[in-house]
Amino acid sequence: MLKMHNIRKSYRTDTIETHALRDFSLEVNEGEFVSVTGPSGSGKTTFLNIAGLLETPTGGEYLLDGQEVGNLSDRERSRMRNEKIGFIFQGFNLIPDLNLFDNIDVPLRYRGFNGKERRRRIERALEQVGLSARAKHLPAQLSGGQQQRVAIARALAGEPRFLLADEPTGNLDSLMARQVMELLEFINEWGTTIVMVTHDPDLARRAQRNIQIVDGQVSDLRQSIAQQEIATA
Amino acid sequence: MIGYYISLALRSLRGTPILSALMIAAIAVGVGASMTVLTVNYMTSKNPLVDKDDQLYAVQLDGWDPNEAYNRGAKGNQMPWQLTYRDATALLRSDIPKRQVAMHKFGFTVSVDDAEVRPFVAVTRVTTRDFFALFDAPFQYGGTWEKSADESPKQVVVLSQATNEKLFGDKNSVGEVIQLNGEAFTVIGVLKEWNPSPKVYDLNNGHFQDSEELYIPFGLHRKFEIHSWGNNNGWNSDIAKGLTGYEAHLHSESVWIQYWVELENGAQKREYEEFLANHIRQQKEQGRFQRPLKFALSRPSEWLVMNEVLDHDSRVLAWCALAFLLVCVVNAIALLLAKFLRKAPEAGVRRALGASRQSIFVQHLMESSCIGVLGGIAGIGLALLGLTGVRVLAGGGFDRVAHMDWAMVFAAIGLAIVASLLAGLYPAWRISQTNPSIYLKTQ
Incomplete structure (x- = not known):
């Protein structure tokens, strides 16, 4: 599903060049649920942005669903992002002026579905996250957990094959975090590939596979989780 | 998608009523002033033969x-x-x-x-x-x-x-x-x-x-x-x-x-x-x-x-009116830039959800056009007021030329749309070029 080989990403200012990812290689198979952990500033979000085609790597090779994405135009990358990738963010990133229905409608509009098909998908997505009755509510009228469920519904409505979650439970209390995590696991069981960045070792452990990023590179995972468990104990 | 962009534009305008009113007023005043002068020039320079x-x-x-x-x-x-x-x-x-x-x-x-x-x-x-x-x-x-x-x-x-x-x-x-x-x-x-x-x-x-x-x-x-x-x-x-x-x-x-x-x-x-x-x-x-x-x-x-039916002063006045419109457009650019950049996080979300840079650009340009249409309509009202003033000041000498025909009404709306599109080009381009990942993490 996802194959990165020797990916590099650096940010340059007038005086400083920062290497966010260095010779980063990773392969995620179809249907996997992979968690990504690592200290702040290690390159987790950069990895996620590159994986989600929001940023382009400075070097290396990235194949998504078997297609090299390095040479795609902005329009092609946007289309691929729209059709194959779903995003879930720590801050939910719902559009505050739009009600839930219209928020979920956003990616479907760019997909070019007709009104009937969009309505069908939105209603089904809201039903999947248990918020059918709140379709006309604004995001501000919902709790944090509900907002995250809306964000998941928005990601699900396009039926993506690949879901990228950046700290999806970071802004939620433990009860709501557990609910969101169960929802993600449920989605993964339907066959959607999920890559989730998290700081929480408990959540990381619930994934099928864990990787850790340190200084922009994939580090030895088992050792790092063990260290984290010792630290938290 | 155009219909969707228009609905987003109108929603956005309703969401910031004061800023929107200022932008519409900027375009309307520029269009009103220039159309007053241009209408008189147009009517006086017509050749009925x-x-x-x-x-x-x-x-x-x-x-x-x-x-x-x-x-x-x-x-x-x-x-x-x-x-x-x-x-x-x-x-x-x-x-x-x-x-x-x-x-x-x-x-x-x-x-x-x-x-x-x-x-x-x-x-x-x-x-x-x-x-x-x-x-x-x-x-x-x-x-x-x-x-x-x-x-x-x-x-x-x-x-x-x-x-x-x-x-x-x-x-x-x-x-x-x-x-x-x-x-x-x-x-x-x-x-x-x-x-x-x-x-x-x-x-x-x-x-x-x-x-x-x-x-x-x-x-x-x-x-x-x-x-x-x-x-x-x-x-x-x-x-x-x-x-x-x-x-x-x-x-x-x-x-x-x-x-x-x-x-x-x-x-x-x-x-x-x-x-x-x-x-x-x-x-x-x-x-x-x-x-x-x-x-x-x-x-x-x-x-x-x-016979100097359209005299030199009228032409100079027309250029002055267009220069005034340009000043209004520059003001509108500043206001649009402020408004659009405030909405950059939303543009970031849309980019993440599949909008291309072009989509973001067109969406915001459409919002500029809506401002232009509204500004044009208000500008026609101001131009009619201005033409009434011309008729009163001329003491009857301009009664037959100081009025708008349909061609000038459409020209006013066209001018307003062109002015607002010009005003919106840079702000729309700026927001379409922003890196979405910045806003997705910090929103």
Whole structure:
């Protein structure tokens, strides 16, 4: 599903060049649920942005669903992002002026579905996250957990094959975090590939596979989780 | 997607009502000010004879003072604008033009045998019969007089629609008799509403005056000793020696007759030019036309320019108005930039959800267009207010030109959309180029 080989990403200012990812290689198979952990500033979000085609790597090779994405135009990358990738963010990133229905409608509009098909998908997505009755509510009228469920519904409505979650439970209390995590696991069981960045070792452990990023590179995972468990104990 | 973008734009405008109102006001004020000036310029620079611009010619002959060229009007060709009566009657004998008109402005006191209609002074055009066909003046009833009436007195009259309405209501008045200065004239025709603006056929007496209320034959001059009610310039008082009174006036070097010809093609024009040259040569032999041989045939479009219907000040004012619009556009750019950049996080989310840079650009440009349409509508209101002000300040002199026609209404909306698109280009481009990942993490 996802194959990165020797990916590099650096940010340059007038005086400083920062290497966010260095010779980063990773392969995620179809249907996997992979968690990504690592200290702040290690390159987790950069990895996620590159994986989600929001940023382009400075070097290396990235194949998504078997297609090299390095040479795609902005329009092609946007289309691929729209059709194959779903995003879930720590801050939910719902559009505050739009009600839930219209928020979920956003990616479907760019997909070019007709009104009937969009309505069908939105209603089904809201039903999947248990918020059918709140379709006309604004995001501000919902709790944090509900907002995250809306964000998941928005990601699900396009039926993506690949879901990228950046700290999806970071802004939620433990009860709501557990609910969101169960929802993600449920989605993964339907066959959607999920890559989730998290700081929480408990959540990381619930994934099928864990990787850790340190200084922009994939580090030895088992050792790092063990260290984290010792630290938290 | 355009419908979706428009709904997003309207939602966005509702979401920031004060900022939106300021942007709409910026565009509206710029459009209102510029459309006020541009409308006046547009209306004054129209050529009502555009369809016959390559067939109609105003005739000028240089029979002026050999010691001093005729020098009235900055864009003139140093020839008198009008002809003498002698030259006009001589030119009328030519059969080269398809149609030709000698004419001037006059006035009669009009009365009818109806106690309810009080006598009134009517502005009159004394003209040859071709006037109506040459200038496309349409008849509602009847028609023009016979050719003989251009040379010998025949007391017939053509009424304007307004005069017919005033004297006879809506009815066909052909055959009715009216009194002009106490003399009986038979109505032979009634025009439909006809008011070319500018009044290109007679720019000597006000560019935007209404067309005349009555039309009478050219052959009536001697019988009623008709003088011109318009400009009348002369230079040689000796020319009519031996003659007195009205005959002296008709034989003088006073220029007071406007002359137009209709020539169908280049060959006919060349033939007529040769005719004019021959006429001047003949007059030279009689001691007239002492200046170098010179004449002019000017198309209506050229005639309007030469007579400075649209003067230099108006053009400068138009540029000033457009410069003011530019200032308003710059203000709108600043406001749009502030508004769009505040919405950058939303653009970031949309990018993540599949919007291309182009989609974000078009979406925001559409919002600019909506501002333009609303600003254009408000600008039309302001322009109408401005034109009312022009009419009041001009004391009636601009009543016929200081109003908007549909072309200018659409032009106002077009101008507003173009202005708002220009204003929106940079802000929309800026927001489409922002890196979405920055906003996704920090939102």
